[in-house]
Amino acid sequence: MFEKSICKSETDSKSDPELLNIRAHHLCCIQGFQGYGYSPAFVANMRAVISDLEAFPSRPLKLVTVCDAICVSCPSKRECTVQESVLSQKIRKMDLIVLDILKLDAGTVLNADEAFKLINSKLNKASDVEEVCGTCKWRQKCLWYVQAGKQEG
Ligand code: SF4
Ligand code: SF4
Numbered sequence: 001m002f003e004k005s006i007c008k009s010e011t012d013s014k015s016d017p018e019l020l021n022i023r024a025h026h027l028c029c030i031q032g033f034q035g036y037g038y039s040p041a042f043v044a045n046m047r048a049v050i051s052d053l054e055a056f057p058s059r060p061l062k063l064v065t066v067c068d069a070i071c072v073s074c075p076s077k078r079e080c081t082v083q084e085s086v087l088s089q090k091i092r093k094m095d096l097i098v099l100d101i102l103k104l105d106a107g108t109v110l111n112a113d114e115a116f117k118l119i120n121s122k123l124n125k126a127s128d129v130e131e132v133c134g135t136c137k138w139r140q141k142c143l144w145y146v147q148a149g150k151q152e153g
Helices: 026-032 040-055 077-081 086-102 112-122 126-133 143-148
Strands: 020-023 060-064 109-111
Touching: 020 026, 020 040, 026 040, 026 112, 026 143, 060 086, 060 112, 077 086, 086 112, 086 126, 109 112, 126 143
Parallel strands: 020 060
Antiparallel strands: 060 109
16 A cells, blocks of 8 residues: 655645545656656555556545655655755646646646546647656656657647
Protein backbone atom coordinates (compact mmCIF):
# COMPACT_ATOMS: atom_id res chain seq x y z
CA MET A 1 0.00 0.00 0.00
CA PHE A 2 1.27 3.46 -0.86
CA GLU A 3 1.74 6.09 1.79
CA LYS A 4 -1.06 8.60 2.23
CA SER A 5 -0.14 12.25 2.27
CA ILE A 6 0.35 13.65 5.72
CA CYS A 7 0.73 17.29 4.71
CA LYS A 8 -1.67 20.01 5.79
CA SER A 9 -3.68 22.75 4.09
CA GLU A 10 -5.20 21.92 0.71
CA THR A 11 -4.14 18.27 1.05
CA ASP A 12 -6.40 17.65 4.03
CA SER A 13 -9.00 15.01 3.15
CA LYS A 14 -10.56 13.93 6.40
CA SER A 15 -13.99 13.10 5.03
CA ASP A 16 -13.28 10.55 2.28
CA PRO A 17 -10.78 7.75 2.97
CA GLU A 18 -10.74 6.90 -0.74
CA LEU A 19 -9.63 10.37 -1.74
CA LEU A 20 -6.03 10.66 -2.89
CA ASN A 21 -4.18 13.96 -2.94
CA ILE A 22 -2.22 14.38 -6.15
CA ARG A 23 -0.19 17.40 -7.21
CA ALA A 24 -1.60 18.62 -10.52
CA HIS A 25 1.62 18.07 -12.49
CA HIS A 26 1.91 14.55 -11.09
CA LEU A 27 -0.98 13.57 -13.39
CA CYS A 28 1.65 13.74 -16.13
CA CYS A 29 4.50 12.16 -14.14
CA ILE A 30 2.35 9.16 -13.18
CA GLN A 31 1.71 8.42 -16.86
CA GLY A 32 5.36 8.80 -17.78
CA PHE A 33 6.89 6.74 -14.98
CA GLN A 34 9.27 4.04 -16.17
CA GLY A 35 10.79 2.96 -12.88
CA TYR A 36 13.23 5.82 -12.34
CA GLY A 37 13.11 8.08 -9.31
CA TYR A 38 14.83 9.85 -6.49
CA SER A 39 15.31 6.82 -4.21
CA PRO A 40 14.19 3.18 -3.85
CA ALA A 41 11.47 4.26 -1.41
CA PHE A 42 10.23 6.87 -3.86
CA VAL A 43 10.11 4.32 -6.69
CA ALA A 44 8.33 1.74 -4.53
CA ASN A 45 5.71 4.26 -3.44
CA MET A 46 5.24 5.54 -7.00
CA ARG A 47 4.68 1.96 -8.18
CA ALA A 48 2.16 1.44 -5.40
CA VAL A 49 0.26 4.62 -6.30
CA ILE A 50 0.17 3.61 -9.97
CA SER A 51 -0.94 0.05 -9.13
CA ASP A 52 -3.69 1.44 -6.97
CA LEU A 53 -4.95 3.72 -9.73
CA GLU A 54 -4.85 0.86 -12.24
CA ALA A 55 -6.89 -1.29 -9.86
CA PHE A 56 -9.27 1.53 -8.96
CA PRO A 57 -9.45 3.89 -11.96
CA SER A 58 -12.40 5.76 -10.53
CA ARG A 59 -10.54 6.68 -7.36
CA PRO A 60 -11.29 10.32 -6.51
CA LEU A 61 -8.25 12.56 -6.75
CA LYS A 62 -7.94 15.98 -5.16
CA LEU A 63 -5.66 18.11 -7.32
CA VAL A 64 -3.30 20.03 -5.07
CA THR A 65 -0.23 22.25 -5.31
CA VAL A 66 1.43 20.93 -2.17
CA CYS A 67 2.88 17.66 -0.86
CA ASP A 68 0.87 14.65 -2.06
CA ALA A 69 0.70 10.86 -2.00
CA ILE A 70 3.81 10.70 -4.20
CA CYS A 71 5.84 13.31 -2.32
CA VAL A 72 5.53 11.48 1.00
CA SER A 73 8.32 9.07 0.03
CA CYS A 74 10.54 11.59 -1.76
CA PRO A 75 13.90 12.62 -0.31
CA SER A 76 13.12 16.21 -1.38
CA LYS A 77 9.85 16.32 0.54
CA ARG A 78 11.15 18.61 3.25
CA GLU A 79 12.57 21.10 0.77
CA CYS A 80 9.48 20.97 -1.41
CA THR A 81 7.26 21.58 1.59
CA VAL A 82 9.00 24.80 2.60
CA GLN A 83 7.01 27.40 0.72
CA GLU A 84 9.90 29.85 0.42
CA SER A 85 12.43 27.42 -1.03
CA VAL A 86 13.42 27.78 -4.66
CA LEU A 87 12.52 24.14 -5.28
CA SER A 88 9.08 24.40 -3.70
CA GLN A 89 8.28 27.50 -5.75
CA LYS A 90 9.50 25.89 -8.96
CA ILE A 91 7.44 22.75 -8.40
CA ARG A 92 4.36 24.66 -7.32
CA LYS A 93 4.58 26.70 -10.50
CA MET A 94 4.37 23.45 -12.49
CA ASP A 95 1.16 22.57 -10.64
CA LEU A 96 -0.29 26.02 -11.22
CA ILE A 97 0.48 25.91 -14.95
CA VAL A 98 -1.29 22.55 -15.23
CA LEU A 99 -4.31 23.79 -13.28
CA ASP A 100 -4.45 26.88 -15.47
CA ILE A 101 -4.39 24.78 -18.63
CA LEU A 102 -7.11 22.52 -17.22
CA LYS A 103 -9.07 25.57 -16.03
CA LEU A 104 -9.44 24.01 -12.59
CA ASP A 105 -8.85 25.37 -9.11
CA ALA A 106 -6.53 23.76 -6.58
CA GLY A 107 -8.60 21.42 -4.44
CA THR A 108 -10.81 20.23 -7.30
CA VAL A 109 -11.82 16.58 -6.94
CA LEU A 110 -12.35 14.32 -9.93
CA ASN A 111 -12.00 10.64 -10.66
CA ALA A 112 -8.56 9.43 -11.74
CA ASP A 113 -9.67 8.19 -15.16
CA GLU A 114 -11.41 11.51 -15.86
CA ALA A 115 -8.36 13.43 -14.67
CA PHE A 116 -6.02 11.52 -17.00
CA LYS A 117 -8.40 11.94 -19.93
CA LEU A 118 -8.73 15.63 -19.24
CA ILE A 119 -5.01 16.32 -18.96
CA ASN A 120 -4.19 14.35 -22.09
CA SER A 121 -6.82 16.22 -24.07
CA LYS A 122 -5.88 19.69 -22.79
CA LEU A 123 -2.14 19.45 -22.26
CA ASN A 124 -0.88 18.22 -25.61
CA LYS A 125 0.85 21.15 -27.28
CA ALA A 126 4.65 20.95 -27.27
CA SER A 127 4.90 24.54 -26.00
CA ASP A 128 2.61 23.78 -23.03
CA VAL A 129 4.41 20.54 -22.27
CA GLU A 130 7.70 22.43 -22.30
CA GLU A 131 6.29 25.04 -19.97
CA VAL A 132 5.37 22.38 -17.41
CA CYS A 133 8.31 20.00 -17.82
CA GLY A 134 11.08 22.22 -19.19
CA THR A 135 13.21 22.13 -16.05
CA CYS A 136 12.55 18.52 -15.01
CA LYS A 137 15.64 16.35 -14.86
CA TRP A 138 13.62 13.21 -15.68
CA ARG A 139 12.44 14.42 -19.09
CA GLN A 140 14.44 11.95 -21.18
CA LYS A 141 13.26 9.04 -19.02
CA CYS A 142 9.62 10.11 -18.95
CA LEU A 143 7.31 8.38 -21.39
CA TRP A 144 4.63 11.03 -21.05
CA TYR A 145 7.05 13.86 -21.83
CA VAL A 146 8.58 12.04 -24.78
CA GLN A 147 5.15 11.32 -26.28
CA ALA A 148 3.31 14.53 -25.41
CA GLY A 149 6.30 16.60 -26.49
CA LYS A 150 5.93 15.33 -30.06
CA GLN A 151 2.67 17.23 -30.60
CA GLU A 152 2.68 20.44 -32.55
CA GLY A 153 2.57 23.62 -30.54
S1 SF4 B 1 9.08 15.34 -17.60
FE1 SF4 B 1 9.22 15.43 -15.38
S2 SF4 B 1 7.64 16.89 -14.72
FE2 SF4 B 1 7.19 16.29 -16.82
S3 SF4 B 1 5.75 14.63 -16.63
FE3 SF4 B 1 7.77 13.73 -16.80
S4 SF4 B 1 8.50 13.41 -14.72
FE4 SF4 B 1 6.77 14.83 -14.65
S1 SF4 C 1 10.58 16.63 -5.94
FE1 SF4 C 1 9.05 17.64 -4.60
S2 SF4 C 1 7.13 17.62 -5.79
FE2 SF4 C 1 8.51 16.12 -6.73
S3 SF4 C 1 7.97 14.17 -5.75
FE3 SF4 C 1 9.69 15.08 -4.60
S4 SF4 C 1 8.70 16.20 -2.92
FE4 SF4 C 1 7.14 15.82 -4.48
